[in-house]
Amino acid sequence: MPKQILIIDDEKIVCDMAQRILSQEGYEVEAFIDSTQALERIRGKKFDLVITDLKMENVDGMDILKEVNQRYPDTKVIMLTAYATLDAAIEAIRERIFDFFPKPVKIEDLKRSVKKALGF
Amino acid sequence: MTIRNRIIIAVVIQAAIICLICVFVYLSFNTVLSKLGVIEIIDDLNISLLEVRKSEKNYFLYGDVNALKEVVERGEEIDTVIQSSKADILKSLGPGTFNTLLSNLNKYLDMAREVLATKKTPVKFEEEFRNLGHELTRLSEVLLKRERRDVNRIISTSITRLIASLGMVLLFQLVVWQYFSHFLIKELAIMGNLIQMVSQGKLHEVAKQTFSPKNEIDYAIKALADMARELEKREAVLLQSEKLASLGILISGVAHELGNPLNNISLIAQGYLGLYDILGDGEKKNFMADVLTQTERISRIINNLLDFSRQKKQELREYEPEDIVERSIALVSNQIKISNVKLHKFLQPDLPHVYVDAPQIEQVLINLLINAIQAMPAGGDLTIDVGQDMTNGNLVVKVKDTGAGITKEDLPHVFDPFFTTKGTKGTGLGLSVSYGIIQQHHGDIAVESEEGKGTTFTVKIPIYQPKEREGDAQADIDH
Numbered sequence A: 001m002p003k004q005i006l007i008i009d010d011e012k013i014v015c016d017m018a019q020r021i022l023s024q025e026g027y028e029v030e031a032f033i034d035s036t037q038a039l040e041r042i043r044g045k046k047f048d049l050v051i052t053d054l055k056m057e058n059v060d061g062m063d064i065l066k067e068v069n070q071r072y073p074d075t076k077v078i079m080l081t082a083y084a085t086l087d088a089a090i091e092a093i094r095e096r097i098f099d100f101f102p103k104p105v106k107i108e109d110l111k112r113s114v115k116k117a118l119g120f
Numbered sequence B: 001m002t003i004r005n006r007i008i009i010a011v012v013i014q015a016a017i018i019c020l021i022c023v024f025v026y027l028s029f030n031t032v033l034s035k036l037g038v039i040e041i042i043d044d045l046n047i048s049l050l051e052v053r054k055s056e057k058n059y060f061l062y063g064d065v066n067a068l069k070e071v072v073e074r075g076e077e078i079d080t081v082i083q084s085s086k087a088d089i090l091k092s093l094g095p096g097t098f099n100t101l102l103s104n105l106n107k108y109l110d111m112a113r114e115v116l117a118t119k120k121t122p123v124k125f126e127e128e129f130r131n132l133g134h135e136l137t138r139l140s141e142v143l144l145k146r147e148r149r150d151v152n153r154i155i156s157t158s159i160t161r162l163i164a165s166l167g168m169v170l171l172f173q174l175v176v177w178q179y180f181s182h183f184l185i186k187e188l189a190i191m192g193n194l195i196q197m198v199s200q201g202k203l204h205e206v207a208k209q210t211f212s213p214k215n216e217i218d219y220a221i222k223a224l225a226d227m228a229r230e231l232e233k234r235e236a237v238l239l240q241s242e243k244l245a246s247l248g249i250l251i252s253g254v255a256h257e258l259g260n261p262l263n264n265i266s267l268i269a270q271g272y273l274g275l276y277d278i279l280g281d282g283e284k285k286n287f288m289a290d291v292l293t294q295t296e297r298i299s300r301i302i303n304n305l306l307d308f309s310r311q312k313k314q315e316l317r318e319y320e321p322e323d324i325v326e327r328s329i330a331l332v333s334n335q336i337k338i339s340n341v342k343l344h345k346f347l348q349p350d351l352p353h354v355y356v357d358a359p360q361i362e363q364v365l366i367n368l369l370i371n372a373i374q375a376m377p378a379g380g381d382l383t384i385d386v387g388q389d390m391t392n393g394n395l396v397v398k399v400k401d402t403g404a405g406i407t408k409e410d411l412p413h414v415f416d417p418f419f420t421t422k423g424t425k426g427t428g429l430g431l432s433v434s435y436g437i438i439q440q441h442h443g444d445i446a447v448e449s450e451e452g453k454g455t456t457f458t459v460k461i462p463i464y465q466p467k468e469r470e471g472d473a474q475a476d477i478d479h
Helices: A012-024 A035-044 A061-071 A088-092 A105-115 B004-064 B064-084 B086-118 B125-198 B203-207 B217-276 B281-309 B321-338 B358-376 B430-440 B467-478
Strands: A004-008 A028-031 A049-053 A076-083 A100-101 B317-319 B340-349 B355-356 B380-388 B397-400 B444-452 B453-461
Touching: A004 A012, A004 A035, A012 A028, A012 B125, A012 B217, A012 B453, A028 A035, A035 A061, A049 A061, A049 A105, A049 B217, A049 B397, A049 B444, A061 A076, A061 A088, A088 A100, A100 A105, A105 B217, A105 B317, A105 B467, B004 B086, B004 B203, B004 B217, B064 B086, B064 B358, B086 B125, B125 B203, B125 B217, B203 B380, B217 B281, B217 B321, B217 B358, B217 B430, B281 B321, B281 B358, B317 B321, B321 B355, B321 B358, B321 B380, B358 B380, B358 B397, B358 B430, B358 B453, B430 B453
Parallel strands: A004 A028, A004 A049, A049 A076, A076 A100, B340 B380
Antiparallel strands: B317 B355, B380 B397, B397 B453, B444 B453
């Protein structure tokens, strides 16, 4: 069964592109522009990996990270952000984050990180 | 003409009038004095004649020859007096009467001398002699009466003329006073209006007063206009420097905001290259279209910032308050995103239009929003509430934070220039400039704060009332 990946970013292009590229790699990918809907989805389904943006309207990346950690301790979280500050990185690390990418993201790096997160 | 010259002219004219009056009075007194001299002589003459007549009477009553001698002696004295005062008496009596007087006197004396010499009294001597004597006293009395009448006439005309001249001086004074008060009051009123306009911040109206000064007050007005021009320049510099300070804060947010579209372009390019072989033509086209959208997004972000940074002349126009508020929020939205602040926006629907300089009002709102965000470093709620004042319909914008609040000691000083609680991070000009901008818009800005709970800034701006505004503008021109 292919690994389940959830992508959350309020930038549609990030969702589309990541979904497309990771699907190409053989993963089963769901993408949400609306983080509130994504949170609902997490509550209903376990994913192997969640890739989320940090700064989003309403529910932000840190909320998603906390929710995932609480519900599914073995689900990995990769965080992307255009607002990469040291404070944000430290907070993310404290919440057991798997990887942290400042935008612009290199697809090859992301693919490598995803592979690592899913144990290949 | 300068006021100094006007005053000099008025004083000179007045002095000239007074001098003329003095000369006239002097001449009148002189005439009266000479007349009085003549009267004295004539009076003496009159008394002497009466004495002569008394002696004449004694002669006829008692036949005393000595009395007749007295008549001749006194008569000769009278003749001497008449000869010595001939000019004055001639002027008063005229040559006809004067000659009659003189010839009568001589005839009278000749008759007396003849009687004394011959010691004989001719027939009808008494009657003729008495008649002549009587005629002499009559003439002398006529002379006295005329002279007295002349003096009275001269004095009364002098009084009339003096009163008339005093009246003229007073009238002239009144005219001069009226002229100066009217002229000075008019000029001072112009200056007063301009000073008031400076205090109301209508520097531009005052600065555009250009005219060539003609008097001292004009020079003062010109100096005032020059001052307003300088103030206007300085105000523009202050406004701009404050804006640049806000811009410095905004720029970190904008730099971050650029991260997303740049990441998108990067992702598209990487996807395009990585998936090149499997992408259809349509997809490739879409990829490029997306790149264009993202570059447009970047230039919009940069243009917003440039727009805000640009120095513009104040320009009042009709605006929808929603637009101004939304544009202000857009510029600080990244600040909000990178902080832990949550924005709550309440916009009353169908707000009335305002007549403002939108970039300036945006500057005020951005200032208040940045202050609010900076007041909540650990996060909090930022509320912007846009509504209307129930009493007068004015637009009311409330910017509320849940930060540390302002201490009671600091609160009265927040609008003072160079007052800051941000240490070296603040210029202390933000709220002072905001205050100035709102004042210029005939509005009001106020602050309420509670330590530990937060701060609320309230901005009130008059709503757009076309007719009233036009009247205002007209009144300004009239000044």
